[in-house]
Amino acid sequence: MNEMIKAAQEKFGKLLEEQLRRVEKMNENKDFIKYDALDAIIVGVVGGDGIGPAITNEAHRILEFLLEGEKVAFKVIDGCTIENRAACNKAIPDDVLAELKKCHVILKGPTTTPRAGDPWPNIESANVAMRKELDLFANVRPVKVPSEGIDWTFYRENTEGSYAVGSKGIHVTDELAVDFCVTTTEGSERIARAAFDYAKKAGKTKVTCVTKANVVKTTDGKFLDICKRVSEDYPGIELDDWYIDIMTAKLVDPKRRTQFQVMVLPNLYGDILTDEAAEFQGGVGTAGSANIGKRYAMFEAIHGSAPRMVAEGRDKYADPCSIIRAAVMLLEHIGHADKAKKLEKALDICMYEEKKLVITGRDTGATGAEFADYVMETIKKL
Numbered sequence: 001m002n003e004m005i006k007a008a009q010e011k012f013g014k015l016l017e018e019q020l021r022r023v024e025k026m027n028e029n030k031d032f033i034k035y036d037a038l039d040a041i042i043v044g045v046v047g048g049d050g051i052g053p054a055i056t057n058e059a060h061r062i063l064e065f066l067l068e069g070e071k072v073a074f075k076v077i078d079g080c081t082i083e084n085r086a087a088c089n090k091a092i093p094d095d096v097l098a099e100l101k102k103c104h105v106i107l108k109g110p111t112t113t114p115r116a117g118d119p120w121p122n123i124e125s126a127n128v129a130m131r132k133e134l135d136l137f138a139n140v141r142p143v144k145v146p147s148e149g150i151d152w153t154f155y156r157e158n159t160e161g162s163y164a165v166g167s168k169g170i171h172v173t174d175e176l177a178v179d180f181c182v183t184t185t186e187g188s189e190r191i192a193r194a195a196f197d198y199a200k201k202a203g204k205t206k207v208t209c210v211t212k213a214n215v216v217k218t219t220d221g222k223f224l225d226i227c228k229r230v231s232e233d234y235p236g237i238e239l240d241d242w243y244i245d246i247m248t249a250k251l252v253d254p255k256r257r258t259q260f261q262v263m264v265l266p267n268l269y270g271d272i273l274t275d276e277a278a279e280f281q282g283g284v285g286t287a288g289s290a291n292i293g294k295r296y297a298m299f300e301a302i303h304g305s306a307p308r309m310v311a312e313g314r315d316k317y318a319d320p321c322s323i324i325r326a327a328v329m330l331l332e333h334i335g336h337a338d339k340a341k342k343l344e345k346a347l348d349i350c351m352y353e354e355k356k357l358v359i360t361g362r363d364t365g366a367t368g369a370e371f372a373d374y375v376m377e378t379i380k381k382l
């Protein structure tokens with residue numbers, strides 16, 4: 001028994017050392033990259049798995065069309081496929097990571113996350129690894145349903161919480177498994193500031209912090225305390241404090257949900273609540289997601305890789321809307337707000353207003369390429 005505890009203590013000690021090193025690194029670099037000071041912004045394009053390459057290619061074409069003549073260079077990065085990740089037994093193979101680090105921003109298709117029982121080794125999710133490796137601490141997920149009065153922006157903490165040590169939880173004995181939840185001062189402060197800065201810039205009046213601080217007292221309690229402290233620097237923006245369980249319920253309450261504006265929340269609650277939220281808008285296939293750090297930023301679809309569609313030869317009919325929404329966020333982030341607005345407008349027209357082409361995921365509907373052409377034609381008419 002004592003030996004098992006000792007072995008677990010040793011592993012735990014290593015995890016703590018790793019986390020303290022991360023804290024040191026976070027504290028070292030607090031400045032954001034300035035895109036307008038660059039000769040060219042390098043945009044990495046990572047297709048990923050399943051329907052990923054097909055839909056990412058369509059978003060890539062639209063970005064090239066919109067950014068023609070701008071100081072932007074595209075770089076297609078292969079090798080982030082599940083086959084290659086499995087062969088290297090790494091969440092992100094070293095050479096792929098080195099390529100990613102040469103970029104400034106990344107457009108990424110879905111990557112398959114293996115789980116126990118799959119034919120793949122149980123490696124860590126490439127999404128999660130990329131967020132950690134590139135320190136992409138703010139996961140920004142907007143959800144809008146204008147007809148229902150829904151206009152939400154989620155600021156999900158993206159590098160710590162229950163995701164911090166990922167696959168390194170400890171099987172202390174055959175009977176006892178322990179995972180860890182990590183909250184740091186800087187990690188909470190930077191996400192809280194990101195949420196409040198956005199609220200200020202977008203003219204919002206309220207930020208809602210979502211935790212379970214009544215039960216998960218230490219880590220969630222710290223997250224909430226820091227959000228409260230940060231809110232003092234933003235007079236005129238109210239901080240609202242909700243628990244995740246009741247928040248999940250209130251999102252389906254039509255009277256209550258219209259009052260939420262910006263949400264800031266730890267990693268796991270953010271993961272869950274943003275899927276629920278996206279459902280009101282038409283499902284995870286319609287939502288985009290930005291992963292913002294100080295040096296790098298990555299923009300992705302929030303749905304999975306749909307291997308069944310590929311197996312049935314239907315990848316060309318896959319809906320590229322989610323990754324095109326991610327492209328809108330990418331344009332906005334690198335300083336092309338006007339182009340972002342145009343693309344968003346065109347997408348709204350094609351998806352909700354005019355609907356000349358409809359994607360069904362099968363040959364009963366348009367292909368992703370036809371839809372992307374439709375979006376570009378619509379942009380030309382704006």
Ligand code: IPM
Nearest residue numbers: 113125127128271274289302
């Ligand atoms: C998401 C996804 C990922 C997450 C998975 C694929 C690891 O659900 O981006 O929300 O849990 O963050």
Ligand code: MG
Nearest residue numbers: 271272275302
């Ligand atoms: Mg998720």
